[in-house]
Amino acid sequence: MLKFKLKIVALLSLFIFTISGCSYYKITDTATGNIYHTDSIKRHSSGAIELTDVSTNKTVTITNSEIQKISSDKFNAAKYKSND
Secondary structure: OHHHHHHHHHHHHHHHHHHHOOOEEEEEEOOOOOEEEEOOEEEOOOOOEEEEOOOOOOEEEEOOEEEEEEOHHHHHHHHOOOOO
């Protein structure tokens, strides 16, 4: 019975960890109007943010930005969007 309880606790912990790490963002560079989508943002002490855009796989640093949390559906749509 103890092993069963430990398994349940481990599964619940993994589930909570997985959910908490799944944030998606739409970042708008307010200076240029460019829009980026990412699942990770690194904030610099200067106030700038660094991200890797999912559709281009390019790392970008932005000094003036608007950050908006988005759904996984919107994130995936941006990820597979054609960059013509």
